[in-house]
Each structure stands twice: as C-alpha cells, then as structure tokens.
Amino acid sequence: MAGWPRERESMKLTIDKREIEANDGETVLQAARRHGIDIPHFCYHDKLSISGSCRICLVKVNNLPKLQPACNLVATPNMVVDTEVEQVQKARENVLQFLLVNHPVDCGICDKAGECRLQDYQHRYGPAVSHSREPKQHKRKLHDLSERITLDNERCVLCSRCVRFTREISKSNALGIVERGNHAFVETVESRPFDDPYSDNVIELCPVGALLSRDFLYQCRVWFLQPVRSTCTGCARGCSIKVWRRMNVRRPHAPGLEESERAYRVSVFENPDVNGPWLCNQGFDQHHWMARPRLAQARIAGTPSTTAQALARARELFAAARRPAVLVSSHASNEELDALQALLGPRVTAYLHTDRQPAPGEVVEDDLLIRADKNPNRAGVVARFGERPYDAHAGHDLVLAWGEIEGPLPFGAVNWIHLTPFGTPDSTPAAVALPISTTWERAGSFTNFQGKRGTFLPVFTKAAHVSHATDVFRSLAS
Numbered sequence: 001m002a003g004w005p006r007e008r009e010s011m012k013l014t015i016d017k018r019e020i021e022a023n024d025g026e027t028v029l030q031a032a033r034r035h036g037i038d039i040p041h042f043c044y045h046d047k048l049s050i051s052g053s054c055r056i057c058l059v060k061v062n063n064l065p066k067l068q069p070a071c072n073l074v075a076t077p078n079m080v081v082d083t084e085v086e087q088v089q090k091a092r093e094n095v096l097q098f099l100l101v102n103h104p105v106d107c108g109i110c111d112k113a114g115e116c117r118l119q120d121y122q123h124r125y126g127p128a129v130s131h132s133r134e135p136k137q138h139k140r141k142l143h144d145l146s147e148r149i150t151l152d153n154e155r156c157v158l159c160s161r162c163v164r165f166t167r168e169i170s171k172s173n174a175l176g177i178v179e180r181g182n183h184a185f186v187e188t189v190e191s192r193p194f195d196d197p198y199s200d201n202v203i204e205l206c207p208v209g210a211l212l213s214r215d216f217l218y219q220c221r222v223w224f225l226q227p228v229r230s231t232c233t234g235c236a237r238g239c240s241i242k243v244w245r246r247m248n249v250r251r252p253h254a255p256g257l258e259e260s261e262r263a264y265r266v267s268v269f270e271n272p273d274v275n276g277p278w279l280c281n282q283g284f285d286q287h288h289w290m291a292r293p294r295l296a297q298a299r300i301a302g303t304p305s306t307t308a309q310a311l312a313r314a315r316e317l318f319a320a321a322r323r324p325a326v327l328v329s330s331h332a333s334n335e336e337l338d339a340l341q342a343l344l345g346p347r348v349t350a351y352l353h354t355d356r357q358p359a360p361g362e363v364v365e366d367d368l369l370i371r372a373d374k375n376p377n378r379a380g381v382v383a384r385f386g387e388r389p390y391d392a393h394a395g396h397d398l399v400l401a402w403g404e405i406e407g408p409l410p411f412g413a414v415n416w417i418h419l420t421p422f423g424t425p426d427s428t429p430a431a432v433a434l435p436i437s438t439t440w441e442r443a444g445s446f447t448n449f450q451g452k453r454g455t456f457l458p459v460f461t462k463a464a465h466v467s468h469a470t471d472v473f474r475s476l477a478s
Contacts, residue, residue, distance in 0.1 A: 009023070010023055010024065011024070011076070011077040011078075013031070014081065015031075015083065016037065020035045027074055028068075028073045040057060042118075042157055048168060051164065052069045053158065056121065059088060067087065096122055097126075099118065102137045102138075111212050112208060114223050140152075140185070142212075144214070145194040149212070153185040153186065156208070157207070160177060174189055186210070197281055200281050213265065215265070216264060216265045228245060230439065230457065230459065231445075231454035232279070234283055235375075236449040240275060241269050245262065266284050266285070273452055282362070282370075290440055293424055294435065295428060299425060299428065307467060310434050311434070313431070313432050324348045325390070325400070327351050327352075327390060327403065328351065328352060328403075330377055333380075333442070337385075340469075343474055343476070352382065354378075356406065357406060376448070397415065404422055416430050416431060417431060420435070436467055437466050439456055440456075
C-alpha cells in the first residue's frame with residue numbers, strides 16, 4: 001500500500017564459500033561482521049561515516065578485475081566474495097608494509113600493546129622482513145592534546161576515526177588532518193586544547209597506540225588486567241562500562257602483596273539501548289570517583305567504635321524512636337531499595353535523598369549522553385517511595401540518612417544515623433555513622449531515566465569493617 005514503510009529486504013551472498021544473508025543496503029563488511037566472519041579493518045566503525053582510507057579490508061569479488069574495499073562495497077544478490085585467497089593476502093601484506101614505513105614499531109613500550117589491531121594484523125598478515133630501505137619520516141611523539149590525552153603522530157595510521165568522531169558524534173570539530181601524503185598528521189584545530197567532554201572516546205576508537213590516556217600511561221600492561229561489567233553512577237543515563245582491575249597476582253619482590261584492590265581504568269561496555277559505544281569523560285573517570293576517601297571506621301557520637309557496637313547503638317535508637325524517617329539514597333541499587341521496603345517500610349517514612357548535585361564547571365546536560373540529574377537510580381527510588389523531599393516539620397525523632405550528604409543537614413538537631421561509603425570522621429557528625437559498601441563492592445541494578453535497568457557486578461571484595469546496606473536494614477528490623 002502506498003505510503004506504508006517498505007520492509008527491509010534481504011539477499012543471499014557467498015563469503016569464503018559460506019552462504020550468508022545480507023540486508024538491503026548493507027555493505028559486505030557489515031554483513032560479514034554480523035555473521036562472525038572477520039575481515040580486518042582500521043578506519044571502519046559502525047557508528048561513523050565510511051572513510052575507506054586504510055584499504056586493509058580489500059576483498060576479491062567475482063567478475064570484478066580489481067580488489068574492492070569491503071567497508072564501502074554494497075552487497076548484491078548472489079555476490080561471491082573471497083577474503084583469504086592469495087591475492088587478498090598479498091594486498092594486505094602490501095598495505096601493512098606501507099603503514100609500517102614510518103611506524104616506530106615500539107610495541108615494547110606502547111600502552112596499546114595487547115589491544116592493538118596493527119600489532120595483531122602484522123602478526124597475521126604482515127611480511128616477515130621489511131622491504132623499506134629509506135629513513136623513516138619522524139613526527140611528534142607524545143604530544144599532549146589536553147590534560148587527558150597525548151598523541152603519538154608516528155604511530156598514527158591516519159584512519160580518521162578520531163576526526164570523524166569529533167565531527168559527527170560530539171560535534172566539537174576539534175580534530176583534523178593537516179598536510180598531505182607522507183607528512184600528514186592529526187592535530188587539534190588551531191592548536192587549541194582538546195577539551196571536548198567526550199574526548200576520551202577517541203582513545204577507545206584509536207585502533208593503534210597513537211591516542212593514549214595520560215591517566216593510564218605506563219600504569220599497567222593490559223594482560224595483567226581483568227574487566228568487570230558495571231554501570232556508571234555519574235548521572236541518570238546509567239551508561240554500561242567495564243572496570244579494569246588487576247588480577248589477583250602475587251609479586252615475587254613483595255610477598256603477600258596483591259594488586260587486586262585498585263581500578264586502573266574504565267572503558268565502554270557497548271549497550272545499544274543506553275549509551276551505544278560512547279561514554280562521557282566523567283564516566284571514564286569513575287575509578288577516580290570511587291577512589292575518594294572512605295569512612296574508615298564506624299563511629300558513635302563521633303567516637304571510633306567497632307561495627308558491632310555501632311549496629312547495637314543504631315538498633316537501640318531505632319527501637320526507641322516513635323516516628324523514624326529514612327532519606328533514601330538515589331545511588332542505592334534496586335535490590336537494596338526492595339530490602340528497605342520489605343524490612344523497614346511499614347515502620348519508617350521514606351523521603352527521596354539526592355546524593356549529588358552538579359559540581360562547579362561540570363557539563364550539566366547535553367543532547368548526547370549527559371543528564372542534569374547526577375544520580376543513577378532516582379527513578380528506582382521514585383517508583384517505590386515517591387519523590388517527597390524531607391519534611392522538617394513532620395515531627396520525626398530519628399532520621400536514617402542513607403547516602404552522601406552535601407551542604408547543611410536538612411534535619412537540624414534530630415538524632416540521625418548515617419550510612420555512607422565515603423567521607424571522613426568530620427563529615428559525619430551523626431549519633432551513629434556506619435561505613436557501607438560502594439557500587440563496586442556489591443552486585444545489583446539501577447533504573448535509568450528511561451526506565452531501563454543497568455546491572456553491575458562486584459569489582460572488589462568489601463573490607464571486613466564495611467557493611468552492606470541490606471545487612472544494616474536487617475539488623476535494625478530485628
């Protein structure tokens with residue numbers, strides 16, 4: 001019927017003697033990737049425009065005299081494609097030879113080693129001996145584009161991924177390629193600092209070791225690290241991330257020392273429903289956010305105590321209270337909220353607690369990922385307890401303050417119990433202060449502003465003096 005959207009048609013084609021199905025308008029590379037067929041590529045990215053500049057994805061197509069770039073070749077019915085014949089292998093070898101003409105080949109000191117496509121393809125397709133006899137064209141090495149990113153122009157293969165990202169995704173137009181031919185290199189526009197709030201994505205996009213994080217530079221080899229899936233707590237978007245921690249290894253020169261309690265970096269866990277393959281800089285900084293000072297010990301009226309003593313005192317206060325209230329943390333997981341509702345819900349009046357407000361100079365909101373609400377699970381709290389702010393005139397004689405508190409206390413001289421993962425003794429002048437676990441010390445889920453759930457797994461094991469919030473609720477209910 002005229003006016004109705006036409007269903008996307010599909011077609012059959014053959015790649016390496018294997019018949020697969022491709023959608024109408026899909027390229028050979030896209031169809032191959034969707035069916036698990038590996039065609040090497042540098043410049044192609046499924047969220048960026050097609051450049052076709054690296055030529056490593058050349059394939060042989062029936063009835064065509066020349067090799068074709070798979071990234072820019074639209075699939076047609078009954079097409080026959082070969083990706084591993086001798087002609088293709090020789091072409092890849094030649095492409096790699098040209099890419100390595102001016103490359104420093106310094107894998108031994110490069111942070112990208114172990115994750116580098118150029119390294120992988122050279123081992124797989126590259127020539128055993130270089131044919132180049134001319135001196136290399138030297139360019140700037142470890143040139144700082146900003147306080148966050150450094151650029152090694154000698155390692156750059158000019159795939160233009162970073163340039164296309166700033167033009168098409170972040171819209172900052174901060175990067176470009178200047179000069180031509182053998183002298184071309186990536187540079188910031190007018191040599192300005194690369195201060196894009198999404199700038200760290202170009203580090204993830206770079207297929208080689210050209211764009212590097214100054215924060216992670218020379219910190220650890222990637223094969224010593226283990227990624228753990230988590231959810232960013234920076235705002236209500238709830239982007240999916242990977243937290244990279246050192247695996248449990250013992251160092252010979254320091255017997256008994258384990259390096260597993262430190263997060264070295266954060267990267268994107270691609271989630272098409274939430275953040276796609278992108279993450280803002282604040283998300284990449286989550287390992288610094290989680291490394292803030294912790295409340296090291298339970299306290300009773302400002303005096304250090306054991307966790308057992310603090311829990312006993314909290315039970316006494318809760319049992320004696322006639323009208324207790326709870327400020328419900330918007331950084332709490334859905335599972336913790338359910339536990340609070342089941343264990344203490346009938347006894348307490350619940351109020352929404354906004355743990356964090358935008359910091360000075362912080363990007364408040366934009367059209368890509370960043371949300372004005374800097375709390376990951378406000379939607380989960382509102383769904384269970386409503387959106388009521390604390391009422392100081394409601395006659396509460398005890399407040400269970402769950403989460404971080406910024407600014408003056410909203411409940412005046414009323415007795416309060418503080419459950420917080422972060423802080424110092426001076427920041428929690430409560431009747432009872434109990435250190436609780438962070439997001440990286442437990443498993444759970446958040447509900448973002450769109451109603452979509454993001455899960456997270458424990459990255460570290462919590463310390464013995466730290467309690468889970470659910471255990472505190474269970475103790476108070478007893």
